[in-house]
Amino acid sequence: MSTLEQGLYELGRLDQAAGADTPVHRLDPRAKVVTTLVFIVCVVSFGRYSVIPLLPFALFPIVLASEGGITLELIGKRLLIAAPFAVFVGIFNPLLDREIVARIAGLAISGGWVSYASILVRFVLTVSAALVLIATTRFNDVVLALERLGMPEVLATQLLLLYRYIFVLAEEAMRMTRARTLRSFGRRGMGMRVYVQMLGQLLLRTFARAERIYAAMLGRGFDGHVRSPRCLSFSAGDALFVLGWSAAFVAFRLVNVPQLLGSLVMRLGS
Amino acid sequence: MSHHTIDVESLAFDYPDGTCALDGVSFHVGHGESIALVGANGAGKSTLLMHLNGLLSPTSGTVGIGGTPVTKGTLPDIRKTVGMVFQDPDDQLFMPTVMEDVSFGPANLGLPEVDVLRRAHDALDRVGALKLADRPPYRLSGGEKRAVSIATVLAMNPAILVMDEPSSNLDPRARRRLIELLGTFEHTKIIATHDLDLALDLCERTIVLHEGRVVADGPTREIFTDDALLEASALERPAGLRPCAVCGSAAGNSDGAD
Structure with missing residues (x-):
């Protein structure tokens, strides 16, 4: 692991x-x-x-x-x-x-x-x-x-979403790391340059996901307030x-x- | 809203980077109809779905839901009427627990708490996921996530259900269960899918998109046996309509029954 x-x-x-x-x-x-x-x-x-x-x-x-x-x-x-x-x-x-x-x-x-x-x-x-x-x-x-x-509501919402998506993000990072390891032989491909590119990639994917999540929230009537039962x-x-x-x-x-x-x-x- | 209909009139959409995703799409969906939206990757299916509840606004053309045009002012009503199930359940399930996620929509409708909980309960019951209520979404299997995603939308009592690839990433049994579940819904449905067998089971009518245009719109069985059309839109005949690979009996005898 x-x-x-x-x-x-x-x-x-x-x-x-x-x-x-x-x-x-x-x-x-x-x-x-x-x-x-x-x-x-x-x-x-x-x-x-x-x-x-x-x-x-x-x-x-x-x-x-x-x-x-x-x-x-x-x-x-x-x-x-x-x-x-x-x-x-x-x-x-x-x-x-x-x-x-x-x-x-x-x-x-x-x-x-x-x-x-x-x-x-x-x-x-x-x-x-x-x-x-x-x-x-x-x-x-x-x-x-x-x-x-x-605590301000915005911060609370941020924390909730952070915790929810930490698992999704980590899994995504894990899959990328695995894919890299499998195609890196010895030290080649494991360098800093590739690492930085992967981080950038992960950030872009996160943006895309954030957009989709926001769309899903809007689709269910999100108006800036999370109402918890x-x-x-x-x-x-x-x-x-x-x-x-x-x-x-x-x-x-x-x-x-x-x-x-x-x-x-x-x-x-x- | 009494008329659960969809009217799309010469809808065109360009992404900000200039990609033309939809190019003059028009169709009408009647009350209670179940429509399969098929097409190769990048044909514009998801983009089209996003217009049905105003997540994207057309570059030109109009979209109407139950006779109401989709505009900024009508968005709250439109989103109450059109329930959308996204392709990746992880995008759909953003709350800490299943119950809270399913209650999210009804709570935003401003219902009293008792009604919110009752609706969430009923929706979970409907998809057979009541026992998952207190679980966090990241501890669910793919099939469970999908069922809960559908419940999140059902809880809002939409008149129209819009689904993007509902059967992707499901194992055969979960897929079969999903098809049975969807078959029990009386909503007007639009299902974008690559799973043509699912389309054959659930939808009497199919719209084929290719490069942002409607290239065919008609009875599902007719479209899926038109090899020239399928070939031109980068699709293949579903297994249920192919000659049997084992015994060689003729195609088209399956009525979707297993």
Whole structure:
């Protein structure tokens, strides 16, 4: 399988997971979107040297994933795909910031390493929360939630169509790639020049398809508004979900929970 | 609209790049008629269909639906009357789920939500795709996609059905099922197709297009046995009208029955 095919398959798996039916899946998408946003804001608002106080936040993606029947593999694999970005963003921190901030068992830890660790922890937390959201909420529900929360309708329509046609476009690209591979022998035909031409070709095909889709929409009375028959209902349980988790995040943000637990244990021990 | 008729008067169309796609096409389709539109690739079939619901505007000539001329002002009414099924279901199915896609048309007609859902439900039921309602279109097979595409149009209760290559890319059984389904529709139908056997089964009348002109217009069986005409318009006799390859029995005894 080519990497493109693999990618398509992976996207399909996430999409399939989102179609399941668990208490987490049944939550109103707005509740999940808002809670995830609060989560992300809280996580990124910490100071650059925070690592330990961030750890309690892991509770949110872990609880949601286990309640929603999402496997660690599903989330972990995708985290790895995005990981290089986070790994390289902070890679120079240890070199630039050499001030010693702590000593653990005689080992001097510089500020750079701490801030690098902080970046990685934040990356894992925020991206896994976003992945869990996507894996427990169908994409169109996420878009619908965003729209109800005030995102412009044009943008919502764009996102819906983007998601719908990503599969069609990727399949088209895949067929072109296959056709090229089959008629390229060794390195010939695999060069940059052909690649650029293929991209151009794909763009033109996309234009042509967009035109046909628009014609199909006009044919069925499209007037600039997509009217969806779906309705959302925000229940008391949803409100509880948002408020409960948000309160927890704010508490985690204000109180250093691991430190508190640590001193509690120490006091009990003494 | 009570008269489900189509009147095309000396219709001509040039694409912006100068290609002349239609060159003086005229015909009349009566209420409840079922017409096959055949012709080689590039004969102008799709271009002609696009004029029937105003997706293209003629360079010259006129198109009338049920006595109403197709103009900018009448477009909303025309599109309510003429339901068009495109060749590639992926172009037709643009919403996230089958149900939403089928509801798209009725919702745009401004119907109350209950009616929208009922119509979508009925249309899906009609094509036998009710169980697919919550699936995203990219998870359907070719035959399922085609059935749903037809449902999206049926949900708008059109008086006239226009179809571009409805049987392309279907396996034999899906094709047979499609033909049976289309046979149950009482709409006025125009079907552009290369599948001459399908035309033979469904359409009593055939219009042959060649290089943007109508070269023949008459009973399907007569046209498909006119070898000189077929040859001149780059077509071939359908299998159902050829002598049997195995036993050599005479042509034309098939009435479309398998």
